[in-house]
Structure formats: structure tokens, C-alpha cells
Amino acid sequence: MFGYYLELALRSLRRSPGLTALMVLTIGFGVAASMTTYSVFRAVSGDPMPWKSSKLFVPQIDMWGPSGRASDGEPPDAMDYTDAMKLMRDHRAKLQSAMYEISPSVVPADAGKHPIHVSGHAVYSEFFPMLDVPFKFGSSWSADDDAQRAAVAVISSKLSQKLFGDANSVGKTVNVEGKDYRVVGVLNEWNPQPRFYDVVNNGGGFSTDFEDVFLPFQTAVQASIRNDGNTDCNATPAESGFLGLQHSSCTWIAYMAELDDAAAVTTYRQYLDGYAHDQQQAGRFGWAPNNRLRNLPQWLDYKHVVPSDTKVALLVALGLLIACLVNTAGLLLAKFLRRSGEIGVRRALGAPRLAIYTQFLTEAGMIGLAGGALGLLLTGMGVASVSWVLPRDIASLARVDFSLLVLTLLVSVMATTLAGLYPTYRAACVQPAWQLKSN
Amino acid sequence: MTLHPILAALRKHKAGVVLISLQIALTLAIVCNAIFIIQKRIDMVHRPTGLNEDNLFLVTQQWVGAPDGDDPAGLEKLDSMQQADLATLRNLPDVASVSPIRSLPLLRSGSVGGIGMKPLQQKSTVDANFFFGDEHMLSTLGLKLVAGRDFTAADVQHKGFRDESGPVLTIITKPIADKLFPRGDAVGKVIYFDSGSTPTTIVGVVARLQSPIDSGDSGLAWNSVMFPIRQDANFARYVLRAKPGRLVQAMNAVTPALYAANPMRVLDDRSVRSFADIRARAYRADVGMAILMSVICLILLAVTAAGIVGLTSFWVGQRRRQIGVRRALGARKVDILHYFQLENLLIAGIGAVIGILLAVGLNLWLITRFEMDRMPVIYVAVGVLAVLALGQAAVFVPARRASNVPPVVATHAA
DSSP states (O other): OOHHHHHHHHHHHHHHHHHHHHHHHHHHHHHHHHHHHHHHHHHHSSSTTTTTTGGGEEEOOOOSOGGSSTTTOOSSSSOOHHHHHHHHHHHSSSSSEEEEEOEEEESSSSSSSSEEOOOOEEEOTHHHHHOOEEEEEEEEHHHHHHHOOOOEEEEEEHHHHHHHHHSSTTTTHHHHHEEEEEEEEEEEEEOOSSGGSSSSSTTOOOOOSSSOOOEHHHHHHHTTTOOOOBBBOOOOOSOHHHHHHHHOOBBBBBEEEEOHHHHHHHHHHHHHHHHHHHHHHHTSOOOOOOOOOHHHHHHHHHHOOSSSHHHHHHHHHHHHHHHHHHHHHHHHHHHHTTHHHHHHHHHTTTOOOHHHHHHHHHHHHHHHHHHHHHHHHHHHHHHHTTTTSSSSHHHHHHHOOOOHHHHHHHHHHHHHHHHHHHHHHHHHHHHHHHHHHHO | OOOOHHHHHTTTHHHHHHHHHHHHHHHHHHHHHHHHHHHHHHHOOOTSSSSOOEEEEEEEEESOOOSSSSSSSHHHHHHHHHHHHHHHHSTTTTEEEEEEEEOOTSSSSEEEEEEEETTTTTHHHHHEEEEOOOOOOOHHHTOOOEEEOOOOGGGOOEEETTOOOOEEEEEEEEHHHHHHHHHHHHHTTTEEEEEOOOOEEEEEEESSOOOSSTTSSSSTOOOOEOOEEEEEESEEEEEEEEOTTTTHHHHHHHHHHHHHHSSEEEOOTSEEEHHHHHHHHHHHHHHHHHHHHHHHHHHHHHHHHHHHHHHHHHHHHHHEEEEEHHHHTTTTTTHHHHHHHHHHHHHHHHHHHHHHHHHHHHHHHHHHHOOOOOOOHHHHHHHHHHHHHHHHHHHHHHHHHTTTOOOOGGGOOO
16 A cells, blocks of 8 residues: 555656655755754764763862852862862872873974974873773873873874884883883874863863873973963962962863762762861861862863854754745645545545545655755765864864764654645545535 | 735635745744844954954964973073074064064963052952063054054063063053043053052053954953063964065965074974964854854745745646636736735735744843844844745746736636
8 A cells, every 4th residue: 555655646746846846955955954053063062971971070179269260159160280189199089180281292203304293181090091091002001100200101093103103102212392201002093072071271172183192190290291271370370480380379280080979979079078178277268168070961061062153053953944844834735735636536435534644644755755865965065064164173073974864864754744744634634525526 | 906805815725824924934033043143253253353464474383302491591591592583583585573472363372361450459450361572563463552652672571481470561452541541641550460569561552452362242352461571481472474465485484494493393284374364263163153054044045935936836726717717807917916916925924023023032032042142123124124025026936927827717617
């Protein structure tokens, strides 16, 4: 029976090619516009570590007090050196790492080559297991290396390729800012977007730079490798230079901790409040504890990492899709009612209402399928062209994959069928006797 | 022509009428708001920075193995390296002038601090962007001095990076001068930076200098101060003005000249950037959003027009016989044409009324949800005219076809 309906639908669509083309174009463009903006939205709002993000937490300590708070009473986003080091020493979470952004120069061993500029982070060894960072060769450095301020480094496969070719570079030496570091690990392609572990130092959280080098936090501090990210000061540092920054209350360090269950979160919260309370007792803080402990999704939301532009664009595109559906509903209505005579004959020959429903919804579905196919093509073009319209860091994330393909077809067919519901209902209401008489 | 027959006919096509007017309403609501967003973006992108942007470019470079500048000896070494670079750049044939600079408008990285009227004032009176450079800074950037004087070579100090303590002299922008000294006598007055106790004397006022950081339309966007201070760090930025028409040649000459002076440094493909490039990159998201919105608007208008054509064609087909009867009874072609045009005007009018409500509602919702501004009435008014015109344009072809139905159709069997 379904085959028969398909044939009927095809015949009907061929009978009025103009109207059919109009509907297919409408659906195609509507779906493509929505899917293109959705692909951008999905790229920027995706959870970077869905399997673990609810266990990762960003602590905030109010070390500036009322004069340094945002207007909504929120404490600073980043930490100063004193507090970050205290939290690292106390080591109350399962895994944790303080980190700061670096952008040192690397001098290739080959004397003929100019030095190159790389970006990366100074982190603790627990950074790698905490964020499930994939290694191609070797592994992270040890907690002992952290304590000993060992001259070791983890580098990206890209940097490894550039300096040492395809070979396993573990054990080789890389010259960072004029000092030698032993490579202990080479990362497998790893460039999470947004750069969720250090939103503070990354403007919007997105970056076109690759993370090329990771050094132990204390090693980098000792080697005077300066922070390249944001530095926020509530008061001018008493001493100048990088050492002065470490002694100041300026914030420049991002912090992340892994807490596996609710009890651990509660305990950690108490610990943070206890710490702030101790600081108040000691006279360093002249105010009551005002800490925050957000998990990663809450943190990204709080920092507005998803650009509101993308949300507005998605909304407008959805509006366009709805307008396209209303349009299709109108055209389908016209098309179906024009065939009242045919419906009358079918009904008079014994076709139940259900048969009419199936026939016309099949026809609507076919238009949806054709519109979806066109939509796929246009979505592909749309996604390809956002790269020259939108900033590269965001546009490079938008891509067409299998789930987007399926979703495009699904949305298209579902939407058209939905739009076809009312016209089909009207078609099914046609009175056979009246139609036959008037003809 | 009276409206009565049109209304009577429309009552027979309720569903179609509702769908078309709903679509016109949606189109109006979305297009108004989208055009408003586009216009805001265009306005934002076209704000002048205060610089003379032609022939301007920026060089960012980093030394390898340079001293860290935390001790006086290291600081002097860094400063002599910077001076050597400046001399090298000034000697380039296509370069008109050079200044060291900490940041530039739209560069998305800069330094912000507070200004107080009294020493050790805890809560700053106004916040401002800090610019650091030498006596060539104003002339290289092409800033317009509206009061006082420019910095001289004798004014210039050099300090370590992040050592923002106690500048002696400053030039401020007019918005700050107007706020702090409304009587227009800022030059010669003393202000205090970052809750400090060192008095800083204002020597000049420039008309305009935009913030390096993205501060929207807030006051910070135009509150800038300049210090005659060369900052010493393991990296340095230089702003250069090429001789007229020699921008490309000047930019190409920089990298080889700096490497020749000292090869132990990092210069890559992003080290030498024209200001046009900095501007394009800073506003890429805004321009992109405007283009995206325009495309969506165009698609929407096209879809709506197509819908009107489709549905009116159907109605014309359905009423061929009635049209024939009217023609046979003496109606002229133009009467038929006007009938369909008036019908469309009526439907589009209903749609426009609903659309106005939707447009205002959508705007209010965007205000609460995305901190959008209130949309001026003119956008809705123009939008209403646009959808009515769109309706008339779309209905013309099917209406003309209707007017060409010959009267003889009336005699055909149904």
C-alpha cells in the first residue's frame, strides 16, 4: 500500500512542478539556515569533557574583599600566587592543578633556523590525568619532578614533529627560553575548545593557538617564565617584575580540582571556607569568607563562554525555520484542497479517512525528504562559508558530521510532516457525496 | 470598490488567510529585529579609533635569552636592545616614524587602571586605558591634540614591564578631561593613578583614542591616558607609520632588518601586522554576525514572497470561473487586478498588525535575555512598509494572470 502512496505522491508532485519546487526550496533553505547556525552553536556550546565535566571544579577565593568584587558580589575569577600555592600544598582534592599561560620561545637545535614562538601552560603533574590528556609517547612527569623543580617538558606532537621529525622524541632535549628541558611526554592531538581549563586567560575561551609546551609549574616560576595571560591587580604590586607579581595580590593563576562525589564537594567547600576563615583570623582578609566552587559546566556558563551572538543567530534561524513551516503548510493546503475531486472519488470507492491521512502525509514526507536533501547540500555550503564570515577560532569548530546529516534530514521530514498535518486533516474532511455531485 | 465582497471571499479561505498573515507577521518580527542588530553592528564597526589608520602597522617581537628585567642591570640591557631596534626601524627608507607602544586600539590586550583626584584615593574617580610610548607616539599614531603640548624627548623615562608606578606626565583623552575638569582647564592639573601618592601632571589633551580591549560602548572605550614611558620587557611592540603609499614595502623590510640587527629573537608571520588587519580581526565577529543576519533576512523575505505567490496562484486557479463571471458582467481587467491587490493588502495588513506586536515582544525579550537595546519605532515602521510592499510585489504576477482570464470562461462547465 505504501508503494502505491509513493507513486500517487510522485504523480501529484509532478503534476504541479512549480508549487513542488517552491515547497522543496522553502524547506531546503529553512533547514539549511537553521542547521548551519546550529552547527556553530553546537561547536561553541559543547561540553568539552562530557564524561567528567561534572567532577571538575573551579575554586574561587575572595582575596580582594568588597573593594575588588564585581558589582554582583562575585570574587575574582583567578587566584593570586599565595592562595594557589597554599591550595596546592594542602592537596585536598583527588587531583588538582594550578596553572598559568606561558608563551616562551623555543630555539631549534639546528643553528640555521630562527627561534620560534610557542604557547602552552605551566601546570602540575596531576593536570594530565585530571583532564585525561592523551599521550602519543611517554607520559606526564611525576609529583617528585614537581617538588624537585625538574627541567622536564611535555610537548605537542606538532612541536615534536617540527623539532625532531617523526621519531619518538621522549628523552630528547628542547630549549625553552634559553634553558634545556628533557622531553618526558608527547601529546596526541589535543586541542580542546573551548580552552576550558583556563578560561580566565583566554578571552572568550576559544583559541586558534595550539598548546605546544607544558612545563612543571614551579620549574617555570623558578626559570622566570612570565605569565602571558591576564593579570588583574586590585593594588599596584609593591615590587616590580615577576617576583613582585608572586608576592602581590594580583590574580593570574587558574585552578582546577577533581572531586568525585557530593561528599568530596562538601568537604572541599568546607575546606575553602575554613581557609578563608583562617586568613580572616590571621588578619590578611578583613571580611567573611566569600568563596565559590563551580563545576565545569556551571563555570563555563558563568563565564559566558558561549558567545551570545551565536545564541541570537540560532534563535533567528529557528524563527526562519518556523516561518518556512507556516509557508509550507499554506502551500500544502492549497495543493491538497485542489484535489478535493480526487479525494471524493477515493472516499466514495471505499477508502477510509485513515487511508487519506496516510496518502497525504506520505506526500508531505516526500517533500520533506527532498527539502532535506537540498538542505544537506546547502548546509554543507553554509558550514563551509561560515569560516570566512565568522572569527576563525569559532568557525573552525563548526563541521558537518554524521549526526548533523541525520539531524538535518530528520528535522526536515518531521517539520514538513508537521506542517502537512492540518492540510491533511482538511483533505480528510472532504465529503465524498458533495464532491461527486458538484463535478 | 467596496471591501464587502473581499471579506466575504476571505471568510471562505480562513486557513489560508491565517497562514499567510501569520507568515507575514513572523517575517516582520524577525526582519525588524535582525536589521536592528545589523545596524548596531555596522555603527560599532564604523566608530573611528582616533588614529590616522592609513599606513599604520604594528611589530611585535620577542627576544630569546634576554635578561628578565627584574634587576637594574637587566633593565638597562633590555632598554638598550629596544633603543637599537628603534634606531634600526627609523633608518628604514619607507618608514616615516616609529614609537615603542604597549598596545593599540582594537588589539584586544591592554592595561587598565584607575584615576583619582587626591593622593591614595581608594575608589578611583574614573577608569582608563594606559598607553606607553615615547615622544614619537602621538605623531606616529596621528592623534589630534586639542589642548596643551606633545611629549618631548626630555619627558621620556624607561621602566620595567608592569612597573606602572608614579608616571610624572600624562596626556589624556577629551572624555576624561571633560569628566574630571568640566571647566575645560585640564592642562597643568594634577591627577593620581592607581590609588598612588605620586602626582601626575596633565600636559595635553587629545580628541579621541579608543580602548585596546573590547569594552562595547561603555565609558572605558574612550577613556585613555598616555605616558611618556618606554617599557622594557623580554618582548617589545613598535608602532610604525609608513611613508604614504609605501606600507607594503615598509612592512616587508622590517623582519630582515631586525634579524640582521639581532638574530636571537622570535618574529613569525603574525609579528608584523597592518592596522587594517588588526581592525578586521577585531570586528570579524560583528561583521560576520551582520552578514549572517542579512542572509537569513533575505531568505526569509524570499520565502514569504514565494508563499504569497503560491497561495494567490492557487486562489486564482480556484476562482477562474467566478472571475470569468465578473468579467462577463462588465468588470474591467483592472478591476480584477485591484481586487487581488486589495485582498493582499488586507491580509498583509492583518499580518503587519500581529507582526508589530511580535516584533516589539521579541525585542523586549532580547533586551532581558541578551542585553540588547530598545528598538526605535522607525525600524518597525519601515518594516511594516517593507512587508506591505513585498506583498504587493509578490501578488502582482498571479493577480495579472487573474485579470487576463477571458470572460468566456463563465460559459464553461465547472
